[in-house]
Amino acid sequence: MNFKVKSLLLALLCACSQGPGSQSPDGGSQTQNPGPTPGPIDGGSGADLDPSELDPVSHGGTITFESIGAPGWYPSRRDPETGPCDAYQSSGCCLSKHTIESNTLTPWDEDLIVTLRGPMKVKQFAVYQPAGNPKGPWNLVSSWDDRSPKSPQGLHFEGNSTEEKGFDGIIGTECLVDVSTSEDFACGPGSLPYCPPQGSGKKKTWGWSGSKLFVMLATMPHASSLGHACSQGSGGNWFDAPWVGLSHGELVRAGAFGGCHCYAKEPDKWYLGDGCGQFNVFEVVNDNNDFKNLDVFSTNMFGYAGYVGEGPCGSKCKVGSLGSEADLIDKSTSTEAARGAVASPTRGPGAALRRPVSGYRYFLILLDVPSRTVQLAIIHPLSVPASVGALLPGLPAQMEASTVEAVRTLRLPR
Template identity: 35%
Template structure:
């Protein structure tokens, strides 16, 4: 078994060195490219029991599969004062273009400034963030954030496949309509963006760049946030078409949580010469991006269909985590009930690994790609300065998550948030 730490391609070439490099997401050309404007706008449901945001979702049927012990990866010490390059809309020669006064990927003017923050609690991940998905079959999705009282987090956005619509949620890949969104994102390799329903207030555009792309100009989620979704990554690779319909598509599942300004910088994150992703041209030391779950299928030594990577990138420490099980890794080396494994130590974890930003890590954690339905979770908490990523089997829900799963209620106690952050699956 081999583990390879994969370096990021410099931002001037590609924004993410990930399994998302399909023709659907190459900037000016594909369905998710610059200028795309169609939006999947989900209708807002009432707040009765099981009706969505506010009222919760209720349990969803799941397909039977071998129960697993679950897994977590916990990133600690998240957040530090610093800066990243922010694109703004100013004329050439304007002194506000303090970081760059040049051209973007397509030859247009690029004006960028240094965006500084003094925050130490989760920064830059306390800024607006947008959820990205491809090649996954989604059944439920819920977003929770702290309410007026610190003692409770409320469901602020949701979607459920049984109803085919959601609450305070829009989904766009540049071509979808609301009638098309069944939750099955495995038929084409289009990249899908999940945001709040409210539009981003662009104003005059001088202090925050806004592309001519109404499908992307929606609010993300800022501050502390919890995203949990029920989904499957089990499908026939041969059944995935290119986003533009031109033959075999890229079948690598990908879930990311990225700075909202990153996808607004132009070309929905592919504007490699004018974006906030990096201030040095590599390692993602900019505005913040999390590859939450990524199956790397790049046709090279990093690739392996049966494992997933999780990595955190920002100005605080560059690239943290993001271990990749390369072509030498074998799924059948591990027991059927294992989710998270140490690729360097060639063994399963007895307890969920921790990764300290700007610190040490428990080995080289990667995930076995799940077979069947799982609850996937990403929790970003300002109070504990932590990011918790988890995979939970529907038939083996840990006690710490019992208030949340499988019911996905309209609110969660702060005690449950703390319990989720304390999980070290398997336990």
């Protein structure tokens, strides 16, 4: 299966997101309902890593996407009883045109939910957002730690039996876990954007709107060494292929792969992904063809504004010839990149980040609305740059805007 098509199908199987409402405080697009703003929570809990969980120190890597965002529209689901159905209507499916006028990180400034696919082991997961003024401090608004797995703060997990058992940090190959805020979203008649009524005990939640910084401490060992599989064999296109994705909350709350969604402007042409789309932040591609490379991430975002980023390395990235210190690979030479990669809607990064299979890394995902920047970083716990030392490893309850700026301008390996 083509890697784009596979990614699109995954988004629908995970059931992705967005919800239209008022102007976001940090310059986001007009949305009908941006959802509640999570409050600050306690922080300051540095990672507790055993030496056996650490591999040799690596140089880290960054990919920076600049000038992100575009005006346009995508179809937003409506209650068939209320409409309007001016984008698409068929067999109870009512989609309305959600028009976006801003170009400030749109539509990724809207309500987003994270999806994690294994094999993956997570030690910490944290989310920061501006406390008010985007030029002021940022608060820790959501967090989870494997030292107290039953006590998430401002987080909700769904999928892979986490609703009943809680999240223990281990996600087996082909297993999927959606991570969102703990704020309830009331599905049912009149909900906006619309999502079907939930059964007894079911819970749907908001994602994070506006500027946000996701921090995850994780490793992604090969499926053969992790267990906990959600598959029966190695023939599947997602086998041994971890993924960190961002999807609109609307799509996630809509439920499983169905015939009415914001993902494409015509639901029966979902493979086009020209609606609210999806952001494949860190995606290992396993299509059982020439695109397959189980050691390297591809990174791309797509939707109504088009395709941004680059596809998988395939055989172009020969990881076996690299030293363990390399986290960012120059695609043209299969060597360690000279410095952090920079991309835009008209230029791919030309580099790919390496999957950590034997040790932990910090994964950073910054979506900064005012600067129209998306910053991705992988950082070894024993090689945290001094410029972001106020954030890692301590994960404080609050950090200054200067630290966020340091994350945004970070260029690794050099």
